[in-house]
Amino acid sequence: MKGFHIVVLLSSAVLLVSAAPALELVTCSEDGGPAAARLAMHRINENHDHGYKFRLKTIQSHKMDKVDGGCNLELQLNLLETVCYNIDPKPFEDCLIRGEAERAVMANCTVQFSVRNNDANLTKYECDTRQVKTNQDMVMLCPDCPMLVPLNNIGGLKSVKEAVSKFNQNTTNQHYYILKEVGRIRVGHVLGSGMYYYTEFALVETHCPMGSRINPEACQPLCPDRAHHAFCQSSYSNATGVKSVACEFYPPSNTTALGPGEKEPLCRYHGGGHPPGVGGATPPLGCLWPPHGGYGHPPHVGHGPPPPGGDGHPPRVGGGHGGHHHGGDGKDDKEKQHHGPPFGSKQHFHHFHRCRGSDPALHPICPWPRSGHRHGHGPSHRHDD
Structure with a gap:
């Protein structure tokens, strides 16, 4: 696609993260x-x-x-x-x-x-x-700024689906990645270009080798401590499709090498031990996997070109080095097997995480x-x- 580019910001294998200072003693005093x-x-x-x-x-x-x-x-x-x-x-x-x-x-x-x-x-x-x-306040302050919309916005989810497809055309990855969670969706209108979607989302590495014929959405994630994760920002135009994807990768916390002939362990996740859309497991709204947040705690993210409308993406934080690669047209491969309800359907996104906030555009x-x-x-x- 003319004008399309994808940027992958690779973090170093050993993250040089500054250590947080030691916690102070909590006391029963007026200044505690x-x-x-x-x-x-x-x-x-x-x-x-x-x-x-x-x-x-x-x-x-x-x-x-x-x-x-x-x-x-x-x-x-x-x-x-x-x-x-x-x-x-x-x-x-x-x-x-x-x-x-x-x-x-x-x-x-x-x-x-x-x-x-x-x-x-x-x-x-x-x-x-x-x-x-x-949104009403922001219209008064910045009429051209993109608006934050609910995490189950159909157009926004469609743009995420296509961005993930573009991401998986990156041949430098060893395995396919699937969507873990949609972080936020913003929508703006660009004069002469129509509607634009600016999304942020988290990905998790799966067992499926890159290039395998299975639909990546049917792949099961690696165990949380052994999976690479990525956090991405994308921009998407209704007129021309995915414009950009910028991601930052985070290495697994468990980097122990597998022994000769040893296979990656299979983890039993909340929700029946199946990946999203497989075996009846149904993930939360805006979250493909895991259904109940089983991925522990360790993004902030790669910084793509600022979207039109005067509202730029936040700057990238964390170490890493950049690289570029180009994806194909993102069309579905009809020969690939598909399991479960379609991405973004009501069956796939049937409820909001385990607690509900007053604003469906946020993660409370x-x-x-x-x-x-x-x-x-x-x-x-x-x-x-």
Whole structure:
């Protein structure tokens, strides 16, 4: 396709990520709010296994109730969404906060701790996640800026599907990748060119070797710790199709080499142990795999050409070196086998992750503890004297 280009920003095999400073002791004192807030941010980002990482903006309030052996703390925190996706190993403290023109997102959180004998245990948090400026506000401030639309937007999902197809035409990868999750979809209108979609999405490496005849969407992901992941941004025109795809890769956390004749292990995932669309497993809205966020915590992403309309992509963070390759026309290969409901169908995207937010265009911070989790067994932070 004339004018199409795809950029793959490869991270180094060993990511040179700055180490986060040690966590301070959470104490039952009037000035213990900052330490508790920092610990809360670590726990929130560790549990937030979909969407983007968050950083602390302000501590609105800090209440302490003394009890035998310690105290109970309650904090009101204001958070801002960063441009780092949850699979990015970069510490959240080093992540850039999304700019207002890039459709900034905030969260107001109530966080509770139980502190006993130098052991700070997170017992509960609830957050209200929303856009800093609504679409109506943004129209007044920037009429030409793309609007954020729901993660199940049909046109947006179609553009993601075609972008993933282009990505899998990269012959330098050893295996096909499939969509793990759609991060956000923005829509804008360019005079003389029609509708444009600007998307961000996470990919995961599968067992299927590159060049195999199976439809990549039917491939099963490698085990979370052994899979490469990628985070991508794409631009798509209704008139001409995929315009660009820019991705950053993240290596697996487990790089142990397989022994002679040893095959990659098969992991049993939540939702029946099947890849998306296979064997009846149905993933969440905007998320192809895993259905319940089984990929742990380690993006932020490669930086393609800024989209028209005055709203650029966030800059790339993290190390890496660039390369270019060109894809084909992205048409479906009718000879390839297809399993399960079509990408983007109501059967494929039948509900919003495990918690619902008030804005379907966002990945909200889900409440904790999660369903079925007992109080008193949450993440803790202990300092021994």
